[in-house]
Amino acid sequence: MGLTRGQLFEVGFWLTFALGAFALTYQFNLEIEIYEFGAYGWPRGVILCIVIAVLGQVYHDVRFGQAHRAVIGEDEERPQHDASYILRMLAALGLPLAYALLLQPLGFYALTPLFILAFLYAAGERRWPWLLGVTAFIYGFLLIAFARLLYVGLPTGNVRPFYDFSNWLLVVIR
């Protein structure tokens, strides 16, 4: 019995990961005077265990794959994904990442209300009063709790006019 495409991908991923991690250990295979195994001993031991576990998983998939897939329901046809599903998942995965990457230049204070609004929209909320109301509530709560009461220093951004806006808002809040 062979492996499915998904199982092959997983095996390929783990072996590539192990091989890459092992190759990188040569960048730090320096001797440590007081420690025989050096900085590379522990990572190489872990990598060896990863390879053993991958082989175990391959054995499991080959030997029991079909029965196992039947038990966990993988033989059922996977649901077909329409354009709306794909768009919403792209938003669910992409919006947080975009938000995280833009925080440094644009700052928490300017970016957060836009992110909350976009995320609510991506989650399927279409009623404007709710979109604006929930955004205002969460944003207001964060400002009061963290910026005013707890004095947590959040990113202010480093690009004008976002940086100026953040500082202005902080002065107003505090």
Added chain:
Amino acid sequence: MENFIAGTLMLFSNSTSVLIFVGGLLGGMIFGAIPGVSMLTLAAILLPFTGHLSATDGIMLFSVIYCAGVFGGAITAILFNIPGAPENAPTAFDGYPMTQKGQAGKAVGAAVLCSAFGGTCSAILMMSATAVIANWAISAFGPPEVFALVFFGLAVASSVGAATLWKGWLSVLFGLMLATVGLDPVGGIERYDFDIPYLLAGIHFIPTILGFFAVSEVIIQMEKRARGTYEAPKVSLDFPSLVEFWRLKVAVIRSVVIGFFCGILPGIGAVLAAFMGYNEAVRWSRDKSKFGKGELEGVVSSETANNAATGAAMIPLLALGLPGGALTAMMVGVFQMHDMEPGPLVFINSGELIWVVFSAMFFANLCIFFLGWLQTKTVVHLLRIPFHFLAPAILMMATVGAYAIRGLTVDIVVMFIAGIAGFLLRRSGYSVAGIVLGIILGKIGEQTFAQAMQMLYYDPMEYLNRPIGLALILGGAATIVFNIYRALRFPAAARA
């Protein structure tokens, strides 16, 4: 007993002490529930002000914050899959699935009862034998034993929450690899840092925990909404019944012992206690497959163990002057601000201070029970809010939590990447609990392994002279062999 009564009278006869006690209790519970911000932030904010308090009130305040803070993080772990602190992470393994099954009240109720019980038992044990236990633990438990304990924990953890034993192992090993990023613990040599300065300090576990738990959960729920299969969790305020608790008596007692024992070990504390408590519950269970899917015993075990560690953590601090973690280290600072040094002399020179602290911790744990009961009846109603309104709030709280630790936006990027990775890994049958355990225990494991090897002259046979370490190593090895045997012979039964 006389000392305890005298300490209690001192604590409650002074209105300032009572106010500090109540403030520490509420503050610890609230801050403990905010990921990233945590009780440590509150303690750090309050540290300079303790100079204006008496030494007794200052130390008492920190000990109460410690007890309440460890409990506080359980609530968000159960309701939203956001552990307030790493020691609450195992609580989320089964607590959140219980919420999804409409048993939030039961899970929070169990956390309240077990936190109070574990903490109270720990306080009693601490009062009865601080000096004796501290001396024994410090002399009997060196790096070889701590490494053996970590090995044992990792061997057991591989069977939690993954689709197969092998995927459970891969999850733990992936976490161990992530823990190697940064400077190596012996020679300070850079590893896997790709010349990025941020990675020199390693991947911080708070953003990764928030990512693997909270962010991945939000994405999973978003996917369910996109598919049209999302079902809102039912809100239930039912407390666990006495019969259910009686059934779990062995798990509770086992977790008290594990938590207390781990708490004594400097640098290990409540995090290892919670994971070990949970792992042992899995190991001793007849049906391991029910863990990670909403098993009350999982919540009970981890919450009992992490609170049982609080009292124990005070033992090396007070008896030997050795702080076991960040909060106890701050307590050393409070001692020093009052020209005192924690250690054996404190018992002789400031006996009343010790007994006020002991009684404050005892009563703080009792108060957790009543305040926690009220919290259960109120906070569970948050689940009535539609998830798509809660989701951005959860993401924002996690964002602030990830950033607040070090003030680095890279931590937020790491958190969201961990969230996406967690989503994909969970879909493929891997265990995020295993990954998180690998990250946390990986650092402790590598450091203690290096120390152990140096102490044992690189000869593993030296373990024969260290019975505790040997027993733990053999126990871990036996667990691995047994799990492999089950995986090869009965693959369906071995599914975690």
